[in-house]
Amino acid sequence: MVKAIVGANWGDEGKGKITDMLAKDADIIIRFQGGANAGHTIVNNYGKFALHTLPSGVFYSHTTSIIGNGVALNIPLLVKEIASIVERGVPKPKILVSDRAQIVMPYHILFDQLEEERLAGKSFGSTKSGIAPFYSDKFAKKTVLAGELLYPDALEEHLKALMQWKNLTLTGVYGAEAYTMETIMEWKDRCCERLKPFLCDTDILLSDAQAAGKSIMFEAQLGALRDLDLGIYPYTTSSNTLAAYAPIGSGCPAARIDDVVGVVKAYSTCVGEGPFVSEMFGEAADKLRAAGAEYGAKTGRPRRVGAFDTVATRYGVQMQQATEIALTKLDVLSYLDKIPVCTGYSVEGRETHRFPFPAALDSAKPVTEYLPGWQCDISGARKWEDLPKAAQDYVSFIENAIGCPIKYISVGAERDSIIFR
Ligand code: GDP
Numbered sequence: 001m002v003k004a005i006v007g008a009n010w011g012d013e014g015k016g017k018i019t020d021m022l023a024k025d026a027d028i029i030i031r032f033q034g035g036a037n038a039g040h041t042i043v044n045n046y047g048k049f050a051l052h053t054l055p056s057g058v059f060y061s062h063t064t065s066i067i068g069n070g071v072a073l074n075i076p077l078l079v080k081e082i083a084s085i086v087e088r089g090v091p092k093p094k095i096l097v098s099d100r101a102q103i104v105m106p107y108h109i110l111f112d113q114l115e116e117e118r119l120a121g122k123s124f125g126s127t128k129s130g131i132a133p134f135y136s137d138k139f140a141k142k143t144v145l146a147g148e149l150l151y152p153d154a155l156e157e158h159l160k161a162l163m164q165w166k167n168l169t170l171t172g173v174y175g176a177e178a179y180t181m182e183t184i185m186e187w188k189d190r191c192c193e194r195l196k197p198f199l200c201d202t203d204i205l206l207s208d209a210q211a212a213g214k215s216i217m218f219e220a221q222l223g224a225l226r227d228l229d230l231g232i233y234p235y236t237t238s239s240n241t242l243a244a245y246a247p248i249g250s251g252c253p254a255a256r257i258d259d260v261v262g263v264v265k266a267y268s269t270c271v272g273e274g275p276f277v278s279e280m281f282g283e284a285a286d287k288l289r290a291a292g293a294e295y296g297a298k299t300g301r302p303r304r305v306g307a308f309d310t311v312a313t314r315y316g317v318q319m320q321q322a323t324e325i326a327l328t329k330l331d332v333l334s335y336l337d338k339i340p341v342c343t344g345y346s347v348e349g350r351e352t353h354r355f356p357f358p359a360a361l362d363s364a365k366p367v368t369e370y371l372p373g374w375q376c377d378i379s380g381a382r383k384w385e386d387l388p389k390a391a392q393d394y395v396s397f398i399e400n401a402i403g404c405p406i407k408y409i410s411v412g413a414e415r416d417s418i419i420f421r
Helices: 015-025 075-087 106-122 131-139 146-150 152-172 181-198 202-211 243-250 282-292 310-320 330-335 389-402
Strands: 002-007 028-031 040-044 047-051 064-067 094-098 216-223 259-265 268-270 304-306 324-328 338-347 350-352 365-372 406-410 418-420
Touching (some): 002 015, 002 243, 015 040, 015 259, 064 202, 094 181, 094 202, 106 152, 146 152, 146 181, 152 181, 259 310, 259 406, 282 304, 282 330, 310 338, 324 389, 365 389, 389 406
Parallel strands (some): 002 216, 002 259, 028 064, 028 216, 064 094, 259 324
Antiparallel strands (some): 040 047, 338 365
16 A cells, blocks of 8 residues: 655645654655755654654654655754654654665755845745755756765765865855865764664665555655645745655655545645735734644744635645545634635636636735634544534535545644544
């Protein structure tokens, strides 16, 4: 059985919680793209965790967690993250890193900062984790594979060539100080050496696991609308967040995904810049942000919030080819007497239900309908019948609008705050 847990919105849908919950039945969980620029928040019997690189299934003793080749590997952060979960009592997590994962270098982070400074007011809202410079270098074939750490002489030569090239831009374009080989080698010795015990040829491991009928789970970072190719470019991330990329970014291109769980939030949130059609402002936004504790797991930035957007979500669900939906944070809407839902866009005076080309999004205005609220605490609900009629109607309305069955309804951050439908 191969499953993918992916976001159908702008990210922060609650994929961490859903992965942590579904990982109970998985043997192997793999992160296949993205880096430490976003966080998955998980609340379980060990406490509350914000994971940035580790798969959210790392808390079970029966699972193997893999950082796949598609991930932007920030080694010092990964090492710190592993230490932090072990310190808090997670028993001997089994973690492997693909030898083909590529390394985020300290200068990638520096380049991110320098470029955001250069862009000043026109920045894209980068988390300055080096992700865009890293993926640019990956496609230019100028990064280092984690497995190169096992070939120190060749690695030193490779780094020399890379540093020569990088320093031209660092000094010539940005007027910054050049990196010396000593600095890079010292960084390698200090942080990267600790990665060696985790390195693994994950391709072989995964093909063996598939042949043995093991249960494999892919976990995405961010959501469909942030996909580099099919999202709201250029306000996307620099990697592919879609389930279709999971087999490649995990090192098992032949894998056929049986189930794609699209994680969808019961309202909308969006971090950073870019078009966000159903955005709410003022007091209504402040109330929703406070109710949903919508502040970035990585940066603490207040997230932009808005009404559930049926147009964007249906597009996200289609791009993900979701076979079932996990609807999260339904409990957050309990305070509202009527709930706004964006049911269409008005673009140049014409109503549309198709998600427009990115450049047309700026002029799109939301068409809003209001559904009755339920105004009572639903966080204790564990069965569909426990939900008030208005909450059931809200879920059914969304399901109908996005065209995919809602199988899980999450009503709280904890692992067991879930309704199976
Ligand atoms: P992810 O990156 O997709 O995993 O999402 P984030 O971790 O950025 O944001 C989800 C946040 O909502 C986390 O703080 C979760 O603990 C929390 N959360 C997840 N599901 C629910 C839910 O159903 N209700 C509430 N109230 N919080 C939830």
